[in-house]
Amino acid sequence: MHELSIMSEIMDTLVAESEKNNVTAVRKVFLEVGDLTFLGHEQLKFAYEVLAEGTVLDGSELVLETKPALVRCESCGYEGELNFDENPEYHLRVPDFSCPRCEDSVTIVSGNECIIRKMVADVEE
Numbered sequence: 001m002h003e004l005s006i007m008s009e010i011m012d013t014l015v016a017e018s019e020k021n022n023v024t025a026v027r028k029v030f031l032e033v034g035d036l037t038f039l040g041h042e043q044l045k046f047a048y049e050v051l052a053e054g055t056v057l058d059g060s061e062l063v064l065e066t067k068p069a070l071v072r073c074e075s076c077g078y079e080g081e082l083n084f085d086e087n088p089e090y091h092l093r094v095p096d097f098s099c100p101r102c103e104d105s106v107t108i109v110s111g112n113e114c115i116i117r118k119m120v121a122d123v124e125e
């Protein structure tokens with residue numbers, strides 16, 4: 001499961017940060033999930049709960065925020081969101097890596113990452 005390995009890395013970072021900052025209990029974690037990561041939100045939440053057990057993150061809430069994919073076209077200078085083709089048969093959104101304006105291939109600016117944006121926690125005085 002892809003989500004579990006990603007979440008395991010994120011969890012390591014969160015635990016390390018908590019130790020560094022004398023955190024006694026984590027309340028909330030805000031995670032920004034890029035549209036191009038294709039990570040399942042339900043799977044991420046499940047992995048989070050499993051991995052948080054017995055750590056300082058146990059009982060905390062995971063808040064997922066979707067970040068739209070942004071691309072840039074070197075040919076015409078287009079910068080903006082990526083087009084997605086809907087595949088109704090499989091309920092899939094397929095990214096279209098061609099420029100919406102000139103159809104040249106685009107460069108991904110953002111949307112393929114999963115970033116810890118904020119953590120709300122109790123800190124030891």
Ligand SMILES: [Zn+2]
Pocket residue numbers: 073074075076077078099100101102103104
């Ligand atoms: Zn273009």
